Amino acid sequence: MILLSKLSAVIWMLDVDFLRSTGKIYTVALVALVVWIAVLVYLLRLEKWVKSIEDQIKSK
Amino acid sequence: MVKLSWWKWIFILLMPYVILMGFLVPLGQGITELSPYVVYPLKTNKLDIVGYNTRFTEGQSIRAWLKQGDYHIEADNIIVRDERHASLIFTIPGFPDTSKNDGDLSLVMDTPDGPLVLPSAVNLAAVKYPDSLALISSQKWSTNKLAVRAESNFNFPFRNILGETIRNTYFHVPLWFAMILLFFISVLKSIRYLQKKQIEDDAKAESFVLIGVLFGILGTVTGSIWAKFTWGSFWSFDVKQNMAAISLLIYGGYFIIRNSLQDPDAKARVSGVYNVFAFVLLIPLIFIIPRRYDSLHPGNGGNPALGSQDLDNTMRIVFYPAVIAYMICGIWIAQLRYRIKLIYNNIY
Numbered sequence: 001m002i003l004l005s006k007l008s009a010v011i012w013m014l015d016v017d018f019l020r021s022t023g024k025i026y027t028v029a030l031v032a033l034v035v036w037i038a039v040l041v042y043l044l045r046l047e048k049w050v051k052s053i054e055d056q057i058k059s060k
Numbered sequence: 061m062v063k064l065s066w067w068k069w070i071f072i073l074l075m076p077y078v079i080l081m082g083f084l085v086p087l088g089q090g091i092t093e094l095s096p097y098v099v100y101p102l103k104t105n106k107l108d109i110v111g112y113n114t115r116f117t118e119g120q121s122i123r124a125w126l127k128q129g130d131y132h133i134e135a136d137n138i139i140v141r142d143e144r145h146a147s148l149i150f151t152i153p154g155f156p157d158t159s160k161n162d163g164d165l166s167l168v169m170d171t172p173d174g175p176l177v178l179p180s181a182v183n184l185a186a187v188k189y190p191d192s193l194a195l196i197s198s199q200k201w202s203t204n205k206l207a208v209r210a211e212s213n214f215n216f217p218f219r220n221i222l223g224e225t226i227r228n229t230y231f232h233v234p235l236w237f238a239m240i241l242l243f244f245i246s247v248l249k250s251i252r253y254l255q256k257k258q259i260e261d262d263a264k265a266e267s268f269v270l271i272g273v274l275f276g277i278l279g280t281v282t283g284s285i286w287a288k289f290t291w292g293s294f295w296s297f298d299v300k301q302n303m304a305a306i307s308l309l310i311y312g313g314y315f316i317i318r319n320s321l322q323d324p325d326a327k328a329r330v331s332g333v334y335n336v337f338a339f340v341l342l343i344p345l346i347f348i349i350p351r352r353y354d355s356l357h358p359g360n361g362g363n364p365a366l367g368s369q370d371l372d373n374t375m376r377i378v379f380y381p382a383v384i385a386y387m388i389c390g391i392w393i394a395q396l397r398y399r400i401k402l403i404y405n406n407i408y
Contacts, residue, residue, distance in 0.1 A: 029083035036075050043392060048062045050399050057403070 071388035078382040082230040085378075088211060089114045089171065090218030091178040099126070099152055099165070099182045102189055104136075107148045107167075107182065112218055116140045120172060123207075124148045126165040126182065131201040152184070153200055174211035178220065217372045221290055228286045229371075230378055234386035235279035236304075240342070242272035242390045243311070247339040250332035259407055260398075262328035265335060267398035269314055271390050276308045291356050300350040300357045307345050310338045 064072075093110035116122060117140065124135040137149040148167075167181035216226055246268035253261035283301065284294040295301060317334050321327040350357065371379065 025083055029080060032079045032083065033076065036079060040072065040075075043396070044062060046396050047064065050396060050403070051062060053403055054399065 067388055068392055071385050071392065074381045074385035075389075078230055078378055078385055081378045082227050082382070085374075086213075086215050087113055087218045087224060087226070088213075088215040089173060089176045090220070090223070091167065091169075091176060091181070092223075094167065094178060094181055097182055098185050099150060100185050100187055101152045101154050102187075103152065105150045105152060107150065109146055109148065109167075111144045111146070111176070112223070113215075114171070114176070115143050115173065116146050116171070117143070121170075122146075123170045124150075125168045125206060126150055126152070127168055127206075128163060128165045128184070130203045132168070132203075132206060133201050154189070155184070168206060168208065170206075170208040172209065173213060175208040214374060216375055225286060225289055226375075228282070229375060230382045232279060232282040232286055233379070234383040235275045235282065236346075237383045238386040238390040239272045239275040239279060240346070241387050242268045242275065242394060243339055243342060245391070245394075246272060247335055250335040253328055254332050257325075259324065259328060259405075260402060262324075262332065263398045263401045263405070263407070264394075265332065266318065267394045267401065269311060269335065271394040271397065273308060273311050274393075275386075275390055276304065276311070280304060280308065287356075296356055298356045299353045300346075300355055303345040303349055307338075307342050310341055314338060 090112040091109050092112045093108075095108050096105075099105040099107070120140070122138050122140070124138055125132040126135075133150065133152060135148045135150050139147040139149070141147070163184060164180040165182050165184055167176075167178040169176035219226055246265045249261045249265035249268065253259075253265060280301075283304075287296060287298075287301075288294045291298075314331055314334055318327050318331045321330060
């Protein structure tokens with residue numbers, strides 16, 4: 001671990017910091033990602049639906 | 061898959077970046093506990109510190125200073141107990157600046173990983189002693205430049221009281237930026253309606269105000285949650301909190317006016333004028349008044365929050381994309397809303 005910390009800044013990020021050592025920060029990040037993906041999927045489905053109705057109107 | 065405008069793709073790509081960077085980049089080093097709070101001149105003082113994300117090891121070249129203004133005194137010895145606990149031994153020769161003889165001292169430490177700063181760490185007790193004793197100690201207050209190694213890792217700053225909650229900067233503050241942009245777009249559409257009398261512009265204005273109010277409510281709620289953990293209570297009657305709440309209530313009046321009128325043209329005209337007034341009020345309420353008063357919010361009491369003291373450079377590379385992502389998200393949601401509105405009202 002001490003040898004690892006002598007390498008570059010990016011590799012230091014793999015070293016365990018306090019909050020990461022409890023593993024809980026990954027849970028938080030994952031929850032945030034899941035929420036965002038849910039919002040995104042909802043937006044995309046709305047887009048599809050609105051697009052289909054607009055196309056129907058244009059074709060009439 | 062649906063064909064999306066280019067700017068919607070920017071949101072889709074930026075948001076995971078903001079979330080991952082916002083949560084997974086570690087914080088820098090900081091000091092969470094320090095005792096005792098008072099140090100005495102002409103005495104040896106032992107300060108016990110508990111660090112955060114520190115890696116103190118025996119034999120490492122760690123240095124510590126107590127600083128008041130331009131003057132600083134170095135620690136005689138640093139005893140490392142484990143990675144996060146250490147004791148600092150200071151012998152304080154006397155008061156650094158004879159014009160003021162007590163006050164808070166900041167603690168600055170230099171470690172191989174970079175600097176550690178705790179502002180207003182200890183209080184130098186104002187003990188009276190005869191001037192002849194002032195020169196006895198071998199240590200002297202010095203005004204030389206502190207030799208501190210640069211931060212060697214990429215991390216977000218550790219600030220007292222905030223700690224890990226500083227990550228909320230990426231999720232709470234962009235909501236307000238997006239709200240202001242949405243209200244600005246809505247007022248442009250309202251003015252356009254008042255000029256050209258095309259009902260589409262009114263539909264757009266109403267959508268943007270609605271989504272702006274949504275983001276404002278989210279910002280208020282997220283801000284209250286953050287305040288509970290850092291300022292101690294959900295609502296501190298802080299000037300910025302008050303002004304934001306007032307602005308949201310004013311925009312709430314926009315919908316009350318719309319609901320009170322039946323004729324769509326009258327609705328559009330009156331609410332368009334009200335929208336202009338509401339936006340004109342938004343500027344002094346949110347931007348000007350909070351800067352005139354002391355506030356718990358960082359960046360108030362004189363200075364805007366995007367200065368170098370409040371926003372670290374490492375935070376900017378996540379904060380600015382977050383602002384852009386939230387703005388695009390708001391515009392996308394508002395655009396969907398008015399497209400559906402136009403369909404339902406047979407305006408195409």
